[in-house]
Amino acid sequence: MTAAKRPKKVLIAEDNPDSAEIVTLLLEAEGHEVRVAYDGLSALQSAQEFKPDIAIIDIGLPGLNGYEVGQRLHKAMPDLILIALTGWRVQRGDTRATKAGFHHYLNKPFEPAALSRLVDEL
Numbered sequence: 466m467t468a469a470k471r472p473k474k475v476l477i478a479e480d481n482p483d484s485a486e487i488v489t490l491l492l493e494a495e496g497h498e499v500r501v502a503y504d505g506l507s508a509l510q511s512a513q514e515f516k517p518d519i520a521i522i523d524i525g526l527p528g529l530n531g532y533e534v535g536q537r538l539h540k541a542m543p544d545l546i547l548i549a550l551t552g553w554r555v556q557r558g559d560t561r562a563t564k565a566g567f568h569h570y571l572n573k574p575f576e577p578a579a580l581s582r583l584v585d586e587l
Contacts, residue, residue: 539566
């Protein structure tokens with residue numbers, strides 16, 4: 466991470482422990498503070514306590530899905546930047562992510578450098 470970049474507080478909501486660990490290691494190596502939640506309800510609670518700058522949310526979460534989590538976080542924390550990181554493919558014309566308040570949508574497998582760049586630019 467360059468000196469000009471401010472470290473961010475990043476919440477990762479991901480039910481796959483391996484995926485969560487990869488994203489955590491990537492972002493921590495860039496100097497960001499990271500917390501992980503493994504389901505939708507835990508993500509909401511963690512966001513309330515942690516007050517992240519950015520939330521990276523898997524759409525296929527157990528309990529509340531990522532769209533529901535995104536929508537609730539967007540309503541409660543309108544300045545929070547929401548990134549969907551998911552293996553689900555979006556069909557042309559599908560506006561669910563945008564309607565839920567997501568600002569960016571990345572598909573798995575993702576390019577680590579692309580996620581790192583995106584977080585740094587926000």
